[in-house]
Amino acid sequence: MKRLFSGNEAVARGAFEAGVQVAAAYPGTPSTEILENIAQYPQIYAEWSVNEKVAFEVAYGAAVAGKRALAAMKHVGVNVASDALMTAAYAGVNAGMVLVSADDPGMHSSQNEQDNRYFARFAQIPMLEPSSSAEAKAFAKLAFEISEAFDTPIMLRMTTRICHGRGVVELEEPQPVRTRPYVKDPQKYVMMPANARVRRTVLLERMRRLAEYSETTPLNRVEEGDAEIGIITAGVSYTYAREVFPNASFLKLGMTNPLPMRKIAEFISRHRQVYVIEELEPFMEEQIKAAGLNVRGTDLQSTAGELSPDVLRRRFFGTVPKKAAGNDLPARPPVMCAGCPHRAVFSVLRKHRAVVSSDIGCYTLGALQPLNAIDSVLCMGASIGMAQGYARVLEPDRPVVAVLGDSTFIHAGIPALVNAVYNRVKMTVVILDNRITAMTGHQENPASGKTLQGEQVPVFDFEAVARAVGAAYVRTVDPIETEALERAIGEAIACDGVSVIIASRPCALVDRHQYTGVMMIDKDTCSECRLCLRIGCPAMSLRDGSVVINPDLCFGCSLCSQICPKESIHRTRVNVEG
Amino acid sequence: MAETINVLIVGVGGQGIVAASNVLANAALAAGCDVKQSEVHGMAQRGGAVSSHVRFGTAVHSPVIPLGEAQFLLSFEKLETLRWLDYLADDAMVIVNDYRIDPITVAGGKAEYPADIESRLASSGYGTLLIDGMKKAEAAGNFKSVNMVLLGVLAARLDLPIDTWKSAISRRFSGETFAVNWRAFELGRAAGLNAEP
Ligand code: SF4
Ligand code: SF4
Numbered sequence: 001m002k003r004l005f006s007g008n009e010a011v012a013r014g015a016f017e018a019g020v021q022v023a024a025a026y027p028g029t030p031s032t033e034i035l036e037n038i039a040q041y042p043q044i045y046a047e048w049s050v051n052e053k054v055a056f057e058v059a060y061g062a063a064v065a066g067k068r069a070l071a072a073m074k075h076v077g078v079n080v081a082s083d084a085l086m087t088a089a090y091a092g093v094n095a096g097m098v099l100v101s102a103d104d105p106g107m108h109s110s111q112n113e114q115d116n117r118y119f120a121r122f123a124q125i126p127m128l129e130p131s132s133s134a135e136a137k138a139f140a141k142l143a144f145e146i147s148e149a150f151d152t153p154i155m156l157r158m159t160t161r162i163c164h165g166r167g168v169v170e171l172e173e174p175q176p177v178r179t180r181p182y183v184k185d186p187q188k189y190v191m192m193p194a195n196a197r198v199r200r201t202v203l204l205e206r207m208r209r210l211a212e213y214s215e216t217t218p219l220n221r222v223e224e225g226d227a228e229i230g231i232i233t234a235g236v237s238y239t240y241a242r243e244v245f246p247n248a249s250f251l252k253l254g255m256t257n258p259l260p261m262r263k264i265a266e267f268i269s270r271h272r273q274v275y276v277i278e279e280l281e282p283f284m285e286e287q288i289k290a291a292g293l294n295v296r297g298t299d300l301q302s303t304a305g306e307l308s309p310d311v312l313r314r315r316f317f318g319t320v321p322k323k324a325a326g327n328d329l330p331a332r333p334p335v336m337c338a339g340c341p342h343r344a345v346f347s348v349l350r351k352h353r354a355v356v357s358s359d360i361g362c363y364t365l366g367a368l369q370p371l372n373a374i375d376s377v378l379c380m381g382a383s384i385g386m387a388q389g390y391a392r393v394l395e396p397d398r399p400v401v402a403v404l405g406d407s408t409f410i411h412a413g414i415p416a417l418v419n420a421v422y423n424r425v426k427m428t429v430v431i432l433d434n435r436i437t438a439m440t441g442h443q444e445n446p447a448s449g450k451t452l453q454g455e456q457v458p459v460f461d462f463e464a465v466a467r468a469v470g471a472a473y474v475r476t477v478d479p480i481e482t483e484a485l486e487r488a489i490g491e492a493i494a495c496d497g498v499s500v501i502i503a504s505r506p507c508a509l510v511d512r513h514q515y516t517g518v519m520m521i522d523k524d525t526c527s528e529c530r531l532c533l534r535i536g537c538p539a540m541s542l543r544d545g546s547v548v549i550n551p552d553l554c555f556g557c558s559l560c561s562q563i564c565p566k567e568s569i570h571r572t573r574v575n576v577e578g
Numbered sequence: 579m580a581e582t583i584n585v586l587i588v589g590v591g592g593q594g595i596v597a598a599s600n601v602l603a604n605a606a607l608a609a610g611c612d613v614k615q616s617e618v619h620g621m622a623q624r625g626g627a628v629s630s631h632v633r634f635g636t637a638v639h640s641p642v643i644p645l646g647e648a649q650f651l652l653s654f655e656k657l658e659t660l661r662w663l664d665y666l667a668d669d670a671m672v673i674v675n676d677y678r679i680d681p682i683t684v685a686g687g688k689a690e691y692p693a694d695i696e697s698r699l700a701s702s703g704y705g706t707l708l709i710d711g712m713k714k715a716e717a718a719g720n721f722k723s724v725n726m727v728l729l730g731v732l733a734a735r736l737d738l739p740i741d742t743w744k745s746a747i748s749r750r751f752s753g754e755t756f757a758v759n760w761r762a763f764e765l766g767r768a769a770g771l772n773a774e775p
Contacts, residue, residue, distance in 0.1 A: 004600075004607050004615070108618045132614075165616035165641035166603055242639040309644040329660055330689035332590065332681035334626035365624065370686050533686050538625050541685035552721070 005169040007162040010133040011100060012037030013169065014140025015070050018096070019177040020044055022062035024055035026411065027440040028074030029109040030163035031102035035072055036443070039452045043177075048443055048452045051380070051411040052077035056084045056099065060153065063097035064189060066180040068144050072100040075116045076379065080412070082119065085153065087191050089123045090199040092151035092206075095180045096144030099125075100156045102163050105279045106306030109439075111360065111379065113304070115281040120155045120257040124203055126210050127155040127257035128219065129235040133167035139254060142219070148180075150206055150213075155257075159279065161236045161306075211258040219254030220263060230271030232264060232288070232295065233278060236307070241277045243309045244316070259284060261291050268293050275300070279307045336365045338539035339508035339515070339555025342432050344479040345403065346373035347535050347563070348486050349430075352399050352493060355390050359383040359404035359413075362439045362507075363432050366403075370536045374403075381412025384429055388420050391427045399493040400427045406447035407437040410460065414469075420498045421470040428492045428499045429471075431462055432479075434507040442510055462502045472497030479503040482562045508555050515556035517571045519549055526568040532560040582635035584643040585732065588662050589654025590679045591628050594725035597750065598652070599630035601729060604746035606634035609738045616641035625682070627658060651704075652732050654711075654725070655679050656695045663702060672704045673731050673770075675711040675724060707731060707773050714769065718762035726759045730766020731773075 005013065011034050015023060023046045025035040039046040049055035052073040059071035073081060078101050085099065101119065104110040120127035128143055130136040140156055147154040187195050214220060226247045233241045234253040242250070251267040253259070268274045268288075276285040276297035285297035300315050301307075313319045336343055346366040349356055350373050358364055358374040359382065367374035376386055383402035391400045404413050409431050420427060437443040444450045446460035466474045473495040475488045485503065492499035506514060523546075530547060533540055537560060539553035549560070549569075561569035585602060589595045596617055603615040617630035631643045645664050651672045653659035659674050666672070683689040692698070699706045709731055715724040726747065733743055743763065751759045 002607065004603050004613060160618070161616055161641050164618070165614060166600070167614050167638075167641070168607060168612060236641070239639045239641060243644065308642050309640050313644070328692075329657060330681050330683045330691065332625075332627040332658070333683070334591065334624035335682045337624060362624065369682070369688065530687070536682060536686070538680075538682055538685065541680040542687045543680075 001171045003169050003171060004166050005133045005137070006033060006164055006166050007130065007133050007136040007158055008033035008102075008164070009037045010136035010169050011072070011140045011156065011158070012040075013171065014137035015098070016041045016044065017137070017172055017174045018141040018144045019068055019175045020070050020144070021067035021177060022059060022069040023047075023072070024049045024058040024069075025072040026050070026052045026055050026077055027437050027443040028077050028102070029440050030104060030158075030160040031072050031074045031077070031100065032440045032443065033163070034100060034102075035452065038070070046452050048445060050446065052080040053084055056081035056088075060084065060088050060093070060097055063093040063095045063153075064091075064182070066095050066182045067177075068096045070098045070100065072102070074110065075101055075103040075114050076110060076112065078116055078119050080380070082123070085119070085123050085125075087196070088153050089125050090196055090203050091189050091191055092199075092202070093147055093153055094182065095178075096147035097153045098140065098143045098147060098156050099153055100158060102158045102160070104160050106160065108160055111377065113280060115283060116155075116157055117256060117283045118281065120157070121283075124207050125153050125155055125257070126150065126255065127157055128254055129157050129256050130162055130254070131235055131238040131252070132162070133165065133169050135254065136162060137169050139219070146213070150210055152206055157235070159236050207258060211261070214255050214258050214260040215263050217255055220260050221252055221254075222267060223250040223252060225249040227270065228272045230267055230274040232267065232274060232276045232284060234284070235279065237277050237279050240307050240309050240312055244312045253284070256284065259287055264288055265291070265293055268295065277301070277307075277312065333368060334365060335368070335536060335538050336362055337508050338537050338553045339557040341434055341479045341503070341505035341508065341557075342366065343371070343535050343537065344482055344485060344559055345430055345432060345503050346371045348482065348489050349373050349401055349403075351486070352489065354399040354401040354493070355394060356401050356403060357383045357386040357390065358402075359408045360439070361405040361408055361432070363403060363405060370534050380408055381416055384413050384416035384420060387427045387429075388416075388423065388425045391425045396426070401430060401493070402427065403430045403432060405437070406431060406433040406435060406460070406462070407445040409462070410446055414465065417466070417471070417498070417500070418469050425498060426496055428489070428495075428501065430489070431500065431502045433462060433502050433504040434510075436507050436510050438507045438509070442507065462500075466500040466502070470498075471500045473499035474502075476502040476504050479505050480557055480559065482559070508557070512555070515558070517573045518551045518554040518556045519558065519561055519569050520551075520572045521547060521549055522568045522570060525566050527566050529565065531565060532563050532569065535559055535563060582633055582638055583650075583736070584648040585632045585650040585652060586643055586648040586662055586665050587630045587632065587652045587654075588658045589628055589675070590658065591625050593628075593654045594722065595628050595630050595654060598725040598729050599632050601726075601743075601746045601750055602632050602732070603634070604749055605738050605742040606632070608742035608745050611635060612638050614638040614641040627661060629662060650732060650735070652728055654728065657681070657691060660692070660695060660698060666704060670704050671735060672699060672702075672706045673728060674699070674706060674708050675728055676708050677712055677724075707770070709766070709769060711766070714765045715762050718765055719758035723759045723762035726762035727766035730763040730768075731770035733763070734767050734770025
């Protein structure tokens with residue numbers, strides 16, 4: 001049966017067909033749908049772990065214990081998991097273990113563009129790179145075979161266009177689930193120095209055997225064409241190159257660590273000019289050149305940004321596409337939704353002239369116009385850590401505030417909070433608790449009280465945790481009650497020590513009916529001061545110089561009416577459908 | 579089907595663009611085509627500009643449409659139409675939902691919503707259909723099925739059998755929601771068949 005699958009759905013299907021039994025992940029665009037789709041197969045245990053390191057360890061433990069397992073994450077998630085990965089490569093697996101890294105060239109929804117192919121090389125594990133949904137499924141299955149045959153974790157590296165692109169996939173029957181017996185083997189699995197030294201030589205020998213495999217596997221294939229131009233490529237870059245060079249010869253690599261150097265040399269020798277076409281870093285090009293072979297690559301390509309057929313045409317042929325009407329158009333940046341509970345927190349923080357370090361989530365958009373409320377964003381959990389550095393350096397009367405989401409706090413905020421209390425910093429942490437991991441498309445987390453596969457569990461108690469680690473001031477407030485929120489933030493900032501505010505209110509998109517009616521502006525009393533526009537709600541706009549609320553978009557959260565000095569904004573019962 | 583048909587679907591996050599492109603891609607699959615589709619998720623969904631590429635034909639390589647090669651632009655918001663004109667082939671057809679959503683830059687008074695969209699489109703030289711999608715969707719039973727109205731207009735211009743559309747829409751919606759969406763699709767298709775260019 002043929003189906004149209006995204007790359008992520010295809011990986012999930014591949015895992016199912018390969019007989020995977022345990023899958024773990026932390027949500028992150030563009031990887032999130034892999035676990036959401038695996039969770040649909042009741043045969044497989046699937047979980048949202050609290051962070052990527054834990055997800056990797058859960059999957060790895062399951063593989064060592066004897067069942068095929070998968071961990072999925074976005075590229076920056078592998079940074080978090082890398083501590084476990086580096087040593088897991090030494091110990092090896094038992095049943096197959098696949099680490100899916102979903103990279104984001106072009107940074108569609110990421111803070112950097114890191115090329116995780118280097119992680120496979122760094123950890124010395126094999127890596128497969130699919131070029132389509134069909135290959136995503138096939139490679140996911142094959143990855144488990146390779147992992148078992150060579151006793152190693154393996155990386156399946158995807159990129160945004162493969163993850164979220166759809167293509168035709170042929171469904172196959174799942175393989176019967178096999179369990180490998182678990183045998184206690186401390187020399188293999190206890191990585192203390194004496195054992196690790198032995199495993200290091202096992203690792204190096206394994207990589208030599210994998211290099212031989214890379215030479216012969218049909219994953220690395222030649223598509224014969226013109227002898228003038230040869231192209232060495234992999235992943236989504238292959239599809240762009242095929243589009244732009246329909247007549248060239250291709251060495252299409254499905255396994256890119258370790259590279260098949262003899263095959264590459266042979267291909268190069270048969271073509272007059274060979275180009276390496278790859279996205280981001282010159283990962284293949286540098287290795288090929290280091291082997292003394294003659295190819296062209298980065299001299300024609302930039303290492304920044306996503307490739308596309310257009311980018312290749314411009315770089316190789318200098319074709320500059322026509323420019324039509326679109327240059328002078330107003331930009332349309334993303335915004336926090338109408339009715340978003342986070343917006344209120346930022347408008348209060350701005351009043352306090354606080355230095356605000358933030359984390360990764362919808363609330364990062366609080367850095368944009370018109371809120372302009374955020375000073376720094378680095379990575380998950382960094383808000384609390386960085387704020388401690390700010391507090392050591394800035395004038396003591398300057399309020400230092402870290403804001404981060406419920407999921408982010410649990411992911412990487414707790415150790416940083418402990419550090420702040422332990423080292424006696426004066427700072428405030430605002431946990432924006434909307435009970436969901438919203439930015440990635442609304443995944444459950446411990447604060448939602450529900451697991452990935454729908455099991456009810458106790459809701460994570462932020463107050464109790466903050467008190468338990470010794471925070472000096474702890475309050476839970478409803479951010480939509482602006483006055484109470486303002487009072488609490490004032491008290492928290494005045495407090496001499498670590499203060500924690502939990503601003504708790506469900507995400508507007510998850511609980512769409514938490515307010516009744518919508519807001520309307522009474523034009524008889526409105527003075528057109530435009531103060532309400534400063535909260536940046538997308539339901540509000542200026543039309544012909546006058547403030548209006550679009551009833552199709554308004555959620556009725558009342559934030560605008562709480563700000564209006566003329567009390568001109570009122571709730572109406574006229575509820576639009578939907 | 580020899581050549582590759584490229585449809586670019588654009589609009590604002592939250593308008594049902596991804597759902598529409600999935601239905602189109604599934605209809606093309608049901609018609610026996612090779613299909614590739616891609617869009618960008620993530621931050622762009624929060625009211626930002628969204629675009630989705632759908633390509634189908636005998637064999638499709640790249641999941642993104644090259645500049646100057648889209649035969650159809652399906653736009654869910656007036657201003658967004660102008661943003662993507664570089665993608666259009668010379669003989670392209672533009673289908674525009676007659677609906678305005680102010681970007682936050684316009685809402686805050688920092689930028690102007692262009693007043694001359696229609697004349698710019700007229701002078702662009704492309705065949706343009708301006709469709710009152712919201713009204714038709716409401717007539718079908720829910721303003722949210724505007725995406726099916728626009729797909730219906732497109733369907734009138736594409737060479738895909740009607741059954742393939744029906745199966746693609748029923749794959750996505752069931753029961754009463756399917757009925758509403760199918761009505762919206764039919765209203766759009768009628769408008770597409772009756773329209774001029
Ligand atoms: S998805 Fe939820 S948390 Fe994110 S911006 Fe929208 S309302 Fe706010
Ligand atoms: S009540 Fe005001 S702030 Fe809240 S969604 Fe409606 S317009 Fe926006």
